[in-house]
Amino acid sequence: MAADHVDHHEHHPHGLAHQFEDMAQQKESVLLGMWSFLITEVLFFSGYFLTYLVYRTQYPVAFAEGSHELDITMGAFNTVVLILSSLTMAMAVHKSHEGSKNGTLGYLIATFILGGVFLCVKYVEYSAKFEHGLVPGLAWHPHGEHSPQLALFFSLYFGMTGMHALHMIIGAGLLIWLLVKTAKGTYTAEYNAPIEVFGLYWHFVDIVWIFLFPLLYLLGRH
Amino acid sequence: MAEHHNSPTVGTYLAVFSALMVLTALTVWAAFQDLGPYGDLVAMVIACTKATVVIVFFMHVKYSSRLLWLFVGAGFLFMLILFAFTMADYASRGWLGAPSSYYLSIQ
Numbered sequence: 398m399a400a401d402h403v404d405h406h407e408h409h410p411h412g413l414a415h416q417f418e419d420m421a422q423q424k425e426s427v428l429l430g431m432w433s434f435l436i437t438e439v440l441f442f443s444g445y446f447l448t449y450l451v452y453r454t455q456y457p458v459a460f461a462e463g464s465h466e467l468d469i470t471m472g473a474f475n476t477v478v479l480i481l482s483s484l485t486m487a488m489a490v491h492k493s494h495e496g497s498k499n500g501t502l503g504y505l506i507a508t509f510i511l512g513g514v515f516l517c518v519k520y521v522e523y524s525a526k527f528e529h530g531l532v533p534g535l536a537w538h539p540h541g542e543h544s545p546q547l548a549l550f551f552s553l554y555f556g557m558t559g560m561h562a563l564h565m566i567i568g569a570g571l572l573i574w575l576l577v578k579t580a581k582g583t584y585t586a587e588y589n590a591p592i593e594v595f596g597l598y599w600h601f602v603d604i605v606w607i608f609l610f611p612l613l614y615l616l617g618r619h
Numbered sequence: 620m621a622e623h624h625n626s627p628t629v630g631t632y633l634a635v636f637s638a639l640m641v642l643t644a645l646t647v648w649a650a651f652q653d654l655g656p657y658g659d660l661v662a663m664v665i666a667c668t669k670a671t672v673v674i675v676f677f678m679h680v681k682y683s684s685r686l687l688w689l690f691v692g693a694g695f696l697f698m699l700i701l702f703a704f705t706m707a708d709y710a711s712r713g714w715l716g717a718p719s720s721y722y723l724s725i726q
Contacts (some may be wrong), residue, residue, distance in 0.1 A: 425684060425686075425687075428683065428687060428688065429687060432687060432690050432691055432694070433690070434696030435694075436690070436691070436693075436697075439694055439695070440694075440697065440698060440701065443701055443702070445700060445704055446702075447701060450702070450706065454709065456642070469647070469650075473643065473647055476643050477640065477643065480636065480640065480643065481636070481699050483636075483639075483673060483677050484632060484633075484635075484636040484677075486677075487627075487632050487676075487677045488629070488632065490628065491626070491627075491632070494626060504650055535670075548626055553691045553713060568622055593679075596677075596678075597678055600673050600674075600677045600678045601678075603673060603677075604670045604673050604674070606668075606669070607666055607669045607670050607673070608666050610646075610661075610666075611650070611662040611665070611666050612661070612666075613647055615646065615647065615650035616659055616662060617652070617658075618651055618656065619648040619650065619651050619652060619653050619654070619659065
């Protein structure tokens with residue numbers, strides 16, 4: 398037993414935590430752990446989506462008015478940007494499995510830039526809402542006739558897109574950390590779980606936007 | 620590595636990306652059509668399809684263990700319970716004719 402133990406340490410693979418038997422078991426545990434977190438995130442965002450659904454069924458006119466105030470071109474552009482960033486993220490994971498450091502770096506940088514583009518467009522959109530007086534509590538003076546519940550729509554708009562943007566900002570921070578670690582050569586074809594796990598988070602953020610875009614920008618348009 | 624054999628290829632990723640782009644264009648187009656009461660349904664069916672494609676391919680659930688399938692499925696089941704029970708409550712208020720405290724408060 399003692400000899401086994403020493404032997405085990407001599408061949409300890411890079412990146413394997415001591416509580417796991419091998420890399421495959423570690424990977425399985427890490428992915429399951431990340432999914433547990435993402436499920437709590439799904440239920441967290443569900444609170445927002447459910448609130449939206451309840452109020453939209455009660456005040457459909459106000460919510461249609463709200464949708465018309467949003468810029469559909471910017472919303473659609475950001476949808477394309479975010480889905481493209483999911484593709485580059487999936488490619489980064491793919492390259493890390495191949496053990497290609499430069500490929501991984503390139504796709505992670507592309508993901509970071511696309512995330513930045515998304516946040517810049519969001520900033521432009523938020524600025525316009527402040528100019529038009531469509532920010533409940535901070536700059537609320539909508540022009541012309543409007544439903545009294547319009548403020549409810551915009552409270553949900555800022556709550557939901559703001560929480561989504563916060564997730565993007567946290568994701569961008571984590572991406573910088575991954576970029577530094579990748580550049581240092583920490584990840585190999587065998588040990589790349591942090592990149593894969595971050596990819597799951599990034600795709601989750603993409604999925605939230607896939608629902609936010611039609612709900613906030615599109616419904617009640619025609 | 621064994622995972623190389625059950626990982627998606629670059630071609631799969633590009634096909635998934637193309638499908639997501641087509642669905643995005645479709646949902647924008649559909650938003651400007653007069654679909655009556657089905658407009659919301661069409662938008663949500665398209666969004667759910669896009670989300671499923673991302674989960675299955677980009678998030679590798681298709682290539683993961685059955686335990687992970689069960690885990691992810693259970694998570695979404697709880698989400699459905701949250702939506703179904705809450706909306707069943709809102710939809711059925713007033714069905715029995717008895718004044719609930721909610722209706723008394725808004726009168």
